Amino acid sequence: xxxxxxxxxPAFVAPLHEPERKSLLRxxxxxxxxxxxxxxxxxxxxxxxxxxxxxxxALAADSRKFGTQGDALDFSLLLDGLAAEREQNITIDxxxxxxxxxxxxxxxxxxxxxxxxxxxxxxxxxxxxxALVLVAVEEGLTRQTKRHxxxxxxLGVRHVVLAVNKMDRVGWSRDAFGAVETAFRELxxxxxxxxxACIPVAAKNGDNVTTRSIHLPWYRGPSLLDYLxxxxxxxxxxxxxxxxxxxxxxxxxxxxxxxxxxxxSGEMRVGMPVKIFPAGRVTRIARIATxxxxxxxxxxxxxxxxxxxxxxxxxxxxxxxxxxxxxxxTKRIEARIFWMKDRPLERGQTYLVKLATSTATARVEPxxxxxxxxxxxxxxxxxxxxxxxxxxxxxxxxxxxxxxYEDCRDTxxxxxxxxxxxxxxxxxxxEEIVPLQNGPRLATWLPSRAGAVSGKLTRWTETHARSLxxxxxxxxxxxxxxxxxxxxxxxxxxxxxxxALTEILTxxxxxxxxxxxxALVPWGKRQAAP
Amino acid sequence: xxxxxxxxxxxxxxxxxxxxxxxxxFREMIAxxxxxxxxxxxxxxxxxxxxxxxxxxxPIASGxxxxxxxxKTQALRQALDQHRFDAALGGARxxxxxxxxxxxxxxxxxxxxxxxxxxxxxxxxxIYNGRKRPxxxxxxxPLSNWTELDVWLYIHRERIxxxxxxxxxxxxxxxxxxxxxxxxxxxxxxxxxxRPQIRLVRFRTLGCYPLTGAIESKAxxxxxxxxxxxxxxxSERRDRVIDHDGTTSMxxxxxxxxx
Numbered sequence: 180x181x182x183x184x185x186x187x188x189p190a191f192v193a194p195l196h197e198p199e200r201k202s203l204l205r206x207x208x209x210x211x212x213x214x215x216x217x218x219x220x221x222x223x224x225x226x227x228x229x230x231x232x233x234x235x236x237a238l239a240a241d242s243r244k245f246g247t248q249g250d251a252l253d254f255s256l257l258l259d260g261l262a263a264e265r266e267q268n269i270t271i272d273x274x275x276x277x278x279x280x281x282x283x284x285x286x287x288x289x290x291x292x293x294x295x296x297x298x299x300x301x302x303x304x305x306x307x308x309x310a311l312v313l314v315a316v317e318e319g320l321t322r323q324t325k326r327h328x329x330x331x332x333x334l335g336v337r338h339v340v341l342a343v344n345k346m347d348r349v350g351w352s353r354d355a356f357g358a359v360e361t362a363f364r365e366l367x368x369x370x371x372x373x374x375x376a377c378i379p380v381a382a383k384n385g386d387n388v389t390t391r392s393i394h395l396p397w398y399r400g401p402s403l404l405d406y407l408x409x410x411x412x413x414x415x416x417x418x419x420x421x422x423x424x425x426x427x428x429x430x431x432x433x434x435x436x437x438x439x440x441x442x443x444s445g446e447m448r449v450g451m452p453v454k455i456f457p458a459g460r461v462t463r464i465a466r467i468a469t470x471x472x473x474x475x476x477x478x479x480x481x482x483x484x485x486x487x488x489x490x491x492x493x494x495x496x497x498x499x500x501x502x503x504x505x506x507x508x509t510k511r512i513e514a515r516i517f518w519m520k521d522r523p524l525e526r527g528q529t530y531l532v533k534l535a536t537s538t539a540t541a542r543v544e545p546x547x548x549x550x551x552x553x554x555x556x557x558x559x560x561x562x563x564x565x566x567x568x569x570x571x572x573x574x575x576x577x578x579x580x581x582x583x584y585e586d587c588r589d590t591x592x593x594x595x596x597x598x599x600x601x602x603x604x605x606x607x608x609x610e611e612i613v614p615l616q617n618g619p620r621l622a623t624w625l626p627s628r629a630g631a632v633s634g635k636l637t638r639w640t641e642t643h644a645r646s647l648x649x650x651x652x653x654x655x656x657x658x659x660x661x662x663x664x665x666x667x668x669x670x671x672x673x674x675x676x677x678x679a680l681t682e683i684l685t686x687x688x689x690x691x692x693x694x695x696x697x698a699l700v701p702w703g704k705r706q707a708a709p
Numbered sequence: 710x711x712x713x714x715x716x717x718x719x720x721x722x723x724x725x726x727x728x729x730x731x732x733x734x735f736r737e738m739i740a741x742x743x744x745x746x747x748x749x750x751x752x753x754x755x756x757x758x759x760x761x762x763x764x765x766x767x768p769i770a771s772g773x774x775x776x777x778x779x780x781k782t783q784a785l786r787q788a789l790d791q792h793r794f795d796a797a798l799g800g801a802r803x804x805x806x807x808x809x810x811x812x813x814x815x816x817x818x819x820x821x822x823x824x825x826x827x828x829x830x831x832x833x834x835x836i837y838n839g840r841k842r843p844x845x846x847x848x849x850x851p852l853s854n855w856t857e858l859d860v861w862l863y864i865h866r867e868r869i870x871x872x873x874x875x876x877x878x879x880x881x882x883x884x885x886x887x888x889x890x891x892x893x894x895x896x897x898x899x900x901x902x903x904r905p906q907i908r909l910v911r912f913r914t915l916g917c918y919p920l921t922g923a924i925e926s927k928a929x930x931x932x933x934x935x936x937x938x939x940x941x942x943x944s945e946r947r948d949r950v951i952d953h954d955g956t957t958s959m960x961x962x963x964x965x966x967x968x
Contacts, residue, residue, distance in 0.1 A: 305833035601840035
């Protein structure tokens with residue numbers, strides 16, 4: 180069964196009599212433990228007048244009982260709703276909160292910071308338009324921040340806003356903020372984000388949260404809320420190829436046979452030629468039936484029942500798709516995986532795979548790799564452990580229809596389910612489709628794969644060693660040139676030799692320093708098309 | 710209900726309706742329930758915990774927590790076990806209460822119907838894992854991410870019939886511990902000095918009538934309710950007495966099998 184994760188921007192959300200529809204921004208807030216994330220969101224809710232009076236009264240009582248702010252309100256308690264969370268002062272599970280301003284509606288996904296609960300963060304990230312990454316200015320970027328960024332990158336979150344929190348603790352220092360910002364931008368260069376903003380805040384007192392702070396005169400950008408109200412996230416459009424995974428074959432009586440489901444991407448109209456995959460038979464749409472009457476045309480986000488001009492044998496799990504821009508039908512894929520169980524993912528294991536509405540059995544092929552958090556490179560591994568992002572090849576027991584995640588999210592994402600406990604153990608994104616005709620691949624193909632994995636995760640910056648070697652090789656070439664030029668002008672091999680040698684020593688160091696400084700500057704770097 | 714009908718259209722929803730009746734529900738709600746099921750031609754199962762009834766459990770003498778446990782939580786477990794349902798759909802939303810905010814759309818319950826907040830299945834994208842082992846069951850909350858306002862706007866747009874108690878009308882109420890309790894029938898024992906007064910009230914939520922507070926309101930139509938909701942400074946569950954049996958009382962009830 181497939182239900183709407185939330186009312187996907189339906190017209191009725193806009194309050195009555197309001198001529199313009201407010202846009203909806205769904206963002207995830209993530210950060211390491213104790214960097215003040217729940218406090219920041221509590222602030223946003225409070226300052227935008229979204230906390231009801233009875234909830235505020237309960238908050239005042241709870242703040243005295245569990246709070247860490249003395250007699251002041253502890254906003255983190257607004258969100259940490261579970262008993263265990265309040266006792267330990269941490270966020271365990273994702274909380275979804277709603278607020279709106281005059282300009283926009285928001286769904287905040289409050290994700291846990293603890294590594295143990297990274298799965299809940301990843302779940303929240305899968306439906307987010309934007310990520311708010313919170314870093315306490317004194318602690319800087321942690322390993323968990325890096326992990327979060329790799330997961331955001333894998334899931335295709337393209338907008339990231341860095342809130343540098345607890346600015347009050349460093350005397351509102353511009354340099355302290357700058358250091359975190361620089362480190363963050365360097366970390367983010369390989370990860371495929373299209374838009375990064377950095378904002379200094381002090382969530383506890385609300386500085387720069389909804390209004391510009393008087394303590395930060397050197398900061399000229401928007402407050403956090405201003406930024407969230409105006410950022411324009413990339414959206415799916417009606418130009419995407421039409422896909423409707425079949426949820427249910429609808430047969431109320433002998434005369435009617437239709438296929439019910441949610442249109443996950445694109446649009447379609449009556450008479451349009453479509454194919455039903457994986458069988459791939461061509462037909463045309465005869466009727467688009469809904470409870471409110473037949474439609475001539477329907478777009479993504481709508482649940483409908485379709486009938487076709489030809490009698491077809493379609494069933495749950497099949498995908499109705501645009502005949503011209505078809506999904507792939509395959510038994511084998513390469514996938515990016517986020518693993519969520521203590522026992523690692525290893526070659527030879529079998530799992531149930533649920534992709535859109537279809538379920539199949541998947542076997543893990545040899546040749547696993549994981550993403551190293553420090554270098555963001557894929558490195559070969561025997562298994563993918565808990566909370567790691569990696570790559571693997573999966574073979575299904577039957578051919579199923581799917582897309583690459585980059586092309587069509589709903590038909591390019593899947594979960595792996597343990598066949599014994601039925602727990603959800605992994606999230607996956609289809610990265611490459613191995614065509615049906617291909618026989619088993621040779622092992623020699625595997626090493627070359629490291630360069631081909633994740634278009635987003637392997638665009639590396641330079642290591643220090645590489646910069647140094649480049650500096651030496653450039654200097655050797657340059658000094659040879661200096662020697663020749665000095666010799667031609669002066670005619671003295673001794674003078675030419677000493678000038679060239681001195682230059683080698685000084686300029687190697689200068690060149691190395693110059694390279695490293697440029698490596699920190701994001702300006703002028705361009706994303707290669709994936 | 711309306712969404713289920715739309716989802717299966719043109720077929721009729723292939724599932725029965727289940728109501729766990731504590732015998733203390735509002736009379737108008739029961740009348741509405743019966744009329745609606747009949748009008749739509751859907752099977753309606755009404756379950757009452759006969760054992761609890763025989764023990765004389767009631768919301769006033771037994772106290773709200775014992776009553777809720779026996780007549781709602783236990784009763785629901787009985788009904789699910791008796792009919793061997795794999796899954797039950799409900800209308801709970803994340804904006805209602807803090808522990809509900811953290812519950813999954815597909816909420817797995819063990820053989821004792823207990824919810825374990827730390828062992829919930831991740832639900833990325835729109836993918837829901839409906840697999841379960843024998844004995845386990847799933848509570849499904851399709852409206853998880855809707856807000857109270859969304860619900861009223863949807864009711865308005867789709868012209869959905871609702872129980873008249875949601876609209877303001879002159880009703881007999883007594884004021885008790887700050888809540889306005891409606892005198893729905895003669896079973897409500899009046900304390901000394903309590904005299905039912907007629908006030909213009911409506912309900913934002915409908916539980917057992919002695920445990921559900923009304924609000925003073927003039928909203929007699931859906932658009933008026935929407936205006937009122939937009940301006941409200943209080944959450945709807947403030948009026949549910951059972952939510953205030955301790956800070957984490959809802960979470961505890963859910964671990965015991967409450968919806």
